[in-house]
Structures are given as structure tokens and as C-alpha cells.
Amino acid sequence: MRDFHQPGRSPVFAANGLCATSHPLAAATAVRVLEEGGNAVDAAIAAAVLLGICEPQMTGLGGDCFVLVRPPGSDEVVALNGSGRAPAGLDAAELRARGLTAMPEQGPESVTMPGAVDAFCRLAERFGRWGLDRTLAPAIRYAEEGVPVAPRVAFDWARESGALGPAARRHFLPGGRIPSPGDTFRAPGQAEVLRRIARDGRRAFYEGEVVADMLAALAAAGGVHTEADFAAVEATWGAPVAGSYRGTGLLEHPPNGQGATAILIANILSQFDIAGLDPRGADRIHLEAEATRLAYDARNRFLADPDHVTRLDHMLAPETARRLAARIDPDRALADPGSAAEAVHRDTVYLTVVDRDRMAVSLICSIYHPFGSGIASERFGILLHNRGAGFTLAEGHPNEAGGGKRPLHTIIPAMLTRGGRVAMPFGVMGGAYQATGHARLVSDIVDFGMDPQQSFESPRAFADGPVLRIERGIAPAVAAALEARGHRLEVPEAPIGGAQAIEIDETRGVLIGASDPRKDGCALGY
Numbered sequence: 001m002r003d004f005h006q007p008g009r010s011p012v013f014a015a016n017g018l019c020a021t022s023h024p025l026a027a028a029t030a031v032r033v034l035e036e037g038g039n040a041v042d043a044a045i046a047a048a049v050l051l052g053i054c055e056p057q058m059t060g061l062g063g064d065c066f067v068l069v070r071p072p073g074s075d076e077v078v079a080l081n082g083s084g085r086a087p088a089g090l091d092a093a094e095l096r097a098r099g100l101t102a103m104p105e106q107g108p109e110s111v112t113m114p115g116a117v118d119a120f121c122r123l124a125e126r127f128g129r130w131g132l133d134r135t136l137a138p139a140i141r142y143a144e145e146g147v148p149v150a151p152r153v154a155f156d157w158a159r160e161s162g163a164l165g166p167a168a169r170r171h172f173l174p175g176g177r178i179p180s181p182g183d184t185f186r187a188p189g190q191a192e193v194l195r196r197i198a199r200d201g202r203r204a205f206y207e208g209e210v211v212a213d214m215l216a217a218l219a220a221a222g223g224v225h226t227e228a229d230f231a232a233v234e235a236t237w238g239a240p241v242a243g244s245y246r247g248t249g250l251l252e253h254p255p256n257g258q259g260a261t262a263i264l265i266a267n268i269l270s271q272f273d274i275a276g277l278d279p280r281g282a283d284r285i286h287l288e289a290e291a292t293r294l295a296y297d298a299r300n301r302f303l304a305d306p307d308h309v310t311r312l313d314h315m316l317a318p319e320t321a322r323r324l325a326a327r328i329d330p331d332r333a334l335a336d337p338g339s340a341a342e343a344v345h346r347d348t349v350y351l352t353v354v355d356r357d358r359m360a361v362s363l364i365c366s367i368y369h370p371f372g373s374g375i376a377s378e379r380f381g382i383l384l385h386n387r388g389a390g391f392t393l394a395e396g397h398p399n400e401a402g403g404g405k406r407p408l409h410t411i412i413p414a415m416l417t418r419g420g421r422v423a424m425p426f427g428v429m430g431g432a433y434q435a436t437g438h439a440r441l442v443s444d445i446v447d448f449g450m451d452p453q454q455s456f457e458s459p460r461a462f463a464d465g466p467v468l469r470i471e472r473g474i475a476p477a478v479a480a481a482l483e484a485r486g487h488r489l490e491v492p493e494a495p496i497g498g499a500q501a502i503e504i505d506e507t508r509g510v511l512i513g514a515s516d517p518r519k520d521g522c523a524l525g526y
Contacts, residue, residue, distance in 0.1 A: 002454065011453045011503075012513040014525020020500035020513040021047055021351035022429070022521035023054040025147060029138045030353050031524045033130075040355040041069065041127040042135050044363045045120050049139040049194065051349045053187055054147050056172060057156045057370050059349045061193060061205070062214070062384040065116040065365035066253045068240060068413045069127055070422045072357035077415060077422065079253050081306075081406075082119025082235040082365075083387065084112045088403040089224030092393050095401065103391045103401060106163060108223030110386035111373050112407060116365050119235035121202040127359075133198040140198065143191035146184035150520035154181045159494070160370030167217060168374055171381035189380035206230045213377040214384065221375055238306075240415075243316060245270055245442045249417030252438070255306045259412040260315045262438035264295040267321030268328075269439060275447040280458060282481035283330070285474075288443075289463035289487065290328040292436045296463075298324075299435070300392075304399035305406040333468075333486035348411050348434075350427035354502045354511050362413035362425035414438055416445075423504055426452065429519075430497025433462045437497050452501040452514035460496040471495055 002008050012018065017040070019030035029050055030043035038046075044067075052060035065082040095109065104110050124132055149157070158178050161169075169176075171189065179185055196204035204210060211230045218225045240251040243263030250266060252259025268291040277284040298320075302311040314320055327334070348366035367373075367385035376383045390408045391401035399408045410431045416424040428437030437460075444455035459473025461482075468487040470479060479489055498519040503512040513523025 008457050009453055009515070009517060011451055012523040012525055014511050014513070015509060016356040016526050017354065018502050018511040018513045018523060018525035019043060019047060019351060019353045020502055020515045020523035021051065022349050022498055022500065022519035023051055023150060024520065024522050025054055025142065026050045026351065027522050027524040030351070031526050033135070034355055035526055037129070038135070039129045039357065040353040040359040040361045041123055042130045043355070044351060044353045044361040045124055045128065046135050046138050047351050047353070048363055048365055049120065049136060050142055051351070053139060053143045053185070053190065054150070055153050055349055056185070056187070056383065057153065057160055058367065059365045060367055060383050061117055061190060062114045062372060062382045063116050063365055063367035064114065064385060064387055064409070064411070065119050065363060066257055066409070066411055066413050067119065067123060068251065068253060068362040068415055068425065070360040070415065071127065072359040075421050077240050077251055079238045079240050080119055080123060080235055081238060081256070082115040083256060083406050083409055084115035084233055085404050085406050086112050086388055086391070086401060087223070087225040087229040089226070090388070090401055090403045092395070092401040096393055100393060102393055103389050105369060105389045106373050106386055108218050108221040108375065110388040111218060111223060111225065111375065111384045112388045113229055113233045114385060115233055115235055117197065117205045118202050118233045122235050132201065136194050136198040140191050140194045143187040143194060146186035149179045149181055149183050149185055151181045152518070152520045154179060156370060163369065163371045163374040165374045165376065167378045168371065168376035168383055171376050172371065172383065187381060190382070193380050193382065206233055210380060210382070213379045214382055217375050217377045218384070241312070241316065243267065246446050248442060248446050249420070250438070250442060251415045251417060253412050255303050255309045255312060256406045257409045257412045258299055258303060258435050259414065260303065260312060261295050261299040261435035262412065262414065264298060264315050264321060265291045265435060265439035266442055267318060268295060268325045269443060271322060271325035274443055279444065279448045280475070280478065282478045282485070285461045285478065285482060286333070286485055286487070287328065287330070288436065288440065289461065289468050290334055292463040293334060294324040294327065295435065296432065302398065303408050308398040308405065310398065331485060348429045348431065350413070350429050350498070350500050352425040352427065352500050352502050354425065354504060358504060360415065360422055360425045360502070360504065362415055362427055364411045364413045364427050366411050410434055412438070416442065424452070424501055426499065426501035428497055428499040432464065433497045436462055437499060441499065441501070451512070452503065456499045456514055456516040462496050469496060
């Protein structure tokens, strides 16, 4: 139980349905859908699309998503890969011939096909109770009428709006300026696109005037994208990859997501007596940082488009974790952790919904970097993501850029299981940090008996390549002890990540929601 003398949030308890996400309007919308008879999938789609209006620097119709779904009355979790592929004309050799040694982080080369809209349509068709016309109505209304800009959103907008290209500036800088908290942001062009999707489904987005608008923007920037590339977008169904931490099951989205990385970190940490350490102390942070560096090096070597991954079983094998754990010196940071992580600042939204029938949805969507590629379509204001920056230009690498391939993704929804039953859908935002964040949450729960809200409110650290980023909540003595081990510390301008979770307490028949205070959102139920 929390110390009520200290600032913080209580977990949210509800019996019939609950949503936890990063913006209160999205959480309220999801709960309203549940109250009016929609199920968890209807509520999740309604909230996810609305988040593209509430947090346009994070997500939108021009991005990707991944989903895990536990249907009602079942514990067989289904995975949906809503990540788009590179245009057929993308050629790593041509990019190398231009003198590039890494994928551009912005610009048309970084734009893969946006897969989220197709995924939402397929998700609604298979599992939804409502039609898209009803599910998308809240987002259409808010896009047309506008939403007040929330404080964390305004903070991000001010830091990241330099990435916006000319058309994007017209759509995302109201009145030509960066919005302040409380200013109203409207997206009438997106409202029109959503009305068309509500009426005609996926073809309204991937064919006709909407795709012509996106193609015109990409062609003007020098892109090689075609109508055929958009028409070929197809989200794919699959099964999660599974691991465990000291008896608690961990379900992660399979590649091209980095879920296997979270399982590998947890497997490495299981080789140490984490429960015997101070949960906020230097010993634990050090072990977590070293496990992260080793696991992310493996991620960068092995994970890619699922059709090109050949070493997934190796990453998930207990023996791999034991060998990597043996490389960790408890008293000294690794001198050469490998290529390790990419930069932490990647923008994503996550939400989870559980309904009265205990259908559970774990959904994450993103335009990758803040404001994605910076390229927006002129007429409708569809901001295109830059997920292609996740490719490598290393010749022969499984994740080498190429036409029709899906790039390595950082975004990963997850679920915990106990005794083979889904116990908690959850997710952690923050780009590369997500896999570390998953392992940290599981360890907080299993090793230290924390509830998710307590875990979310604890200060974070993240081994971002050669740098160990620490939040200001890390005690000075802990920071000094980490420096003495050889860690190079940096305090980032923005906090590390964000998180949401819903515990399913079957014994008492209640749902328990937790929401990260680093974001504007909340958990709400009824």
C-alpha cells in the first residue's frame, strides 16, 4: 500500500471495465464505449485513434501499431502486427551508393507504409462488436471540434516541432505557433479522413483521394512510394513469444517488434538475486544496465522482419541468458557492450482495455520519432511516420533495408500470465527503453511485491548505448556509486518513458488500473 503522506497516485479499482492510457480524454472515451455496450476492442480502437488527435507528436493515422488480444472466455492470446513494409522501390545498395552509411532519420527514405489503419479495420472486423462508424465517432468529433492541449503534450510539442516540414507546420502549428497548455488543436482534414474510413473501411485510406494526397507529399520530397505499395498494406495475425521470470509468464509481441529483447533481459536478470537488493539502489540499476546492453546488442544483431529472423530461438534460450549473465561484473561496467541501444527519444502511445467479459487488449501505436518523418499530406494533414529509420544499411544484415520488408520496431505490447491465465495486459513507452521497462516492471512485481502504480512512480535509469541515463529521482549517492563502477551518467531533459497496466483480479472480480505520472493520462473504469 502506498504511503499517503507522500505524493503519488492510488491504483484505480473497477468491476466492469477499465482503460489505462496516456491521455484522459482517450481513457474517458474508452470507458464510455464500454458503458454503452462496446467491447474492449471497440474501446481500444476508439481511444487509439483519438490519441492521434490528443497526442499528434506521438501517433496518428500515418503510423503503425502492434496489438495483443485475449478474447473473452479464452487464454489463447492473439497477436496482430500492424506495421507497414518499405516501398518496393527502397534499395539499400542505392542508398549506400549515395554515400549513406545509416538510414536517414527523416525524409522520404524513412517512410514505410502506415499500417495502423489497416490493423484497426481488421481488429474491428474479427473481434469488435460495433461497426467503425460508431467506434470512430468520438475521434471524428474531437478532430473537428478540437481538444485542449495537455501539459506533457505541450512540453513535447515545444521541444520537437522543428522536425515539421512546410505542410506539417500548417497542420500542426495552429496559427503558426507552438500551442501552449490549454490551447485548442483541431484537425479537420483528419476528421474527413476518419469519416471516410467509418463509411468505407480501409480502402478509404489506402485508395483514392487520401492515398493520392499522401503520395503527392512523398513524391515532392523525393520518395519512391507508389499506389501499389499502399494498396498492398496488410496487417498479419500471429502468436506472441513467451518467456517467464521466476514463475510469472511474460507474453510479448514477436518480431519485427523487440519483445524477445524484454524476455532476454528478464532471463539475464533471473541469474542474479535481484530480490536481495535495494530496489532503488546502485547494485540493481547496474545489473539492469548491463543486462540491457547485452540484450540490446543481441537485438540489433538478430531481430528484423519476421521473414528474415533466424536466431529468435537463440535469443529466447535460457543458455543464452546464462552465458550473457556470466559476462557481467557486479562491480564494473562493461567496457565494450556492443552496439547496444539506439537513442531513447522515440514517441509512442500505449493503451490497455479490459471489459466486463474480461476480453483484454494491449495496444501500442506510434509514428516513431517526434512528429515522425515531418512529412504531412497537404490536403488532409496525415503525418507520416519514419519507422524505416529502424532499418540498417549493413549489407547482408537480417534488418537490411529493402523493398517490401518490415523494419525492426521498438514498440511492444505485453501481457503477464499466472498459471497460464492472463493476469495483466501492460505496456511501457519510450522507444528503445521499452524492453528494459518491461523487465523492470516484471521484476518490481515479482522481486519486490510492488503494484504497477508503485513501479511506475519509481525513478528510472536506462543504459542508452555507452550512456546511462538517469532521472532526477535517482539519489545522489546512488548516482555516485554508479559512476564509481564506470558508468557515464546523463540526466535527460525529458523523463524516461511512460507506462500503463491493468491487473485482472479474478478472485475478487475486480480490475486494477495503473497509469504513469510521466504522462497526462490516467486509468478510468466503471
